[in-house]
Amino acid sequence: MATITKRRQLGRGVSIVGAGMSQFGAFANQTSRDLFVDAFQDMMDHLDHGVDVEDIETGYIGNYSSDLFEGQGHTAPIIADWLGMTPVPMTRIENACASSGSALREGIMAIASGMYDVVLVGGVEKMTSLPTEGVTEVLASAADNLYEVPAGLTFPGIFGALAKAHMDRYETNLDHLLKVGIKNHNNGALNPKAQFNTTIRSLMDRRVARAQQQGQAVPGWQDEMDFLNDPRSNPWIAWPLRLFDCAPITDGAACLLLVASDIANNFTDKPIRVAGIGQATGRPLHDADELTSLSAAKYASEQAYAMAGIRPDDVQLAEVHDCFTIAEIIATEDLGFFAPGDGARAVDEGRTARDGDRPINTSGGLKAKGHPVGASGVAQVIEVFHQLRGEAGPRQLPNPGLEVGLTHNVGGTGGTCVVNILRRE
């Protein structure tokens, strides 16, 4: 264990100077390469001082399984070709839903190694090419196919088990889970790139209006909790998780431009420094010591906090991996924001809302922004990048004094966790 907790430092500082995202959603006519080109173009269009494609020296693409989703392996060179980036080295990184979190780590170390000054890091997933049951199978292959998948486990069931364990051990209840989703949809409604750019309240209102219009019985919903507790609008998926506890199936891509900090001012007046990084590997769930926390998240965040020289209380906003509502609650506990078992109460008290003392998933999170699995880790960083630079539009947090943000990206059930701490310079 000594090696995991050792305080590590990059040999050279790394800063983020640009970010781009495709629209997140379901796009029948777009392949991974199309989506990535969209993200790259968005980044290039918004760079403060611009950059030539030829100046990018290497790149990393996080992608979970273009193999299974699209029948396309060896995705990195194909994307490089479509970006006009050949012959520079481009490599695909795969760690399930933490693929682009891990890709970012490689990009950071590539600069710190002294080999490169300007590096592209991105992620992409094209998921809607398969029907829902096919997507469920592909995602299940990120669990252990000897000991978990043959037992009938798919991810809603796995996270359902975590939710049940959390409910049994602490005072977490079904309402707490639903309130995570309400909050994240409230945030996603302010994010034009989000797959669900809408509040749950407005989904409810539309449903009521449609019933009235069609002369049907109007459901007697007074608020979102009524709507979410009605199995007609929020059916059970895997107890205790319902439809609105689950992140959607999404097509999308996201990318970042990293540079050595000593040249960051050539690219922007507002670089965002990589202050701490951490990655850890958890044992498969069937071998895990407990179900109410992910050990890899604790180890990864310890590394990142140590490198950045900060404590959890110093983090002013975080994007955490809410693939299911329970995952956000557990994340905020694993990261040390709240004591074990207090994550659910924090949601209830509004502490994780945009106007709370610890805003979580201001982007809408995976729940509302969408979860193209290989792109999510980088997309989280993009939200923190924009918030710290004061360019998050209608969902912008009060910016004066906003300096430190964190991202938490999970693969599988914590087989991989990547944590990054970003700081406004």
Place this chain on the structure above:
Amino acid sequence: MATITKRRQLGRGVSIVGAGMSQFGAFANQTSRDLFVDAFQDMMDHLDHGVDVEDIETGYIGNYSSDLFEGQGHTAPIIADWLGMTPVPMTRIENACASSGSALREGIMAIASGMYDVVLVGGVEKMTSLPTEGVTEVLASAADNLYEVPAGLTFPGIFGALAKAHMDRYETNLDHLLKVGIKNHNNGALNPKAQFNTTIRSLMDRRVARAQQQGQAVPGWQDEMDFLNDPRSNPWIAWPLRLFDCAPITDGAACLLLVASDIANNFTDKPIRVAGIGQATGRPLHDADELTSLSAAKYASEQAYAMAGIRPDDVQLAEVHDCFTIAEIIATEDLGFFAPGDGARAVDEGRTARDGDRPINTSGGLKAKGHPVGASGVAQVIEVFHQLRGEAGPRQLPNPGLEVGLTHNVGGTGGTCVVNILRRE
């Protein structure tokens, strides 16, 4: 183009201090994780001064498609678990058949970045879980599935096109191709880990003996060329390539232990230095400028030569990516060992044999040693490691003065190429 040819240096030296391989072959009862454990145990058993698993700080696994071959994504944490390496970070790297070449590059940069001192790098592929036609389909997905696969291309056909182009442009003939296979089997016969631990001559002799035993007509073969020119023993696969022009389908794993050069002597008295690394990305074949060379191989080797401060003539042995016999001939030209078109004649003249002036694929190459695609890049490095340390057994090259070796690992048809230059310290 300026960025690709820039001379780059690692911020910190990296050395290889240990290597291990599973047996290469077809193993119905072994999954990827079993194969990797075999390779890791082989490495641990042969480390000069030993190491504790707990001292390994991070790891990289090259793997092309456990997704499609075994229905298992997120392979890195599962392997980490089986090695007892959790919770340290472990990441899968995918660049088709260059996956572990790219994994090695990440391991090298992880040390050079200052983040880590002791890093595991490996590769694995379990291919025989599918029937041959299934393997062909999975490998074809490393080509472009919009522009190449729908045109009916699979890899034997693609490399057949390269062979035909080389024959048309230069004086390359079918015999040249066959002689690559004869040489590599001669080497593989001296490699106990090789899938085909046998010469073609002895395969022929066995076939003759069997015919005699069974009272059948005895083929009138005088030498290997007769055997290889007989369609009964060497059927056409994709003209001008025959069975013995193709590397086999293989299960296997390979791994290396990398450390910062400044501490290498704690691990061994014979560290092997990473003197130069290079990686480049080629356009898909349908967009390539020519068919008789792979641009990525040229760019990757230019980078590696520049970093190492050597010229092609300084390389004393090389393991090159002979997925098909023509690929070895083209590789030796792309790497600058021979002028374009002269690679075939060099084989004919015995220059690339073990007793030639430029030994190529002393391990048996992918052709005889076997080609578990995600493991091949690291397995190439293992051969050079053993040769430079004087521990290659019966296939050992004369060791006094043997100091510089090179590896050349290709993904797809040069979508990716990784070149490493290793030096005895």
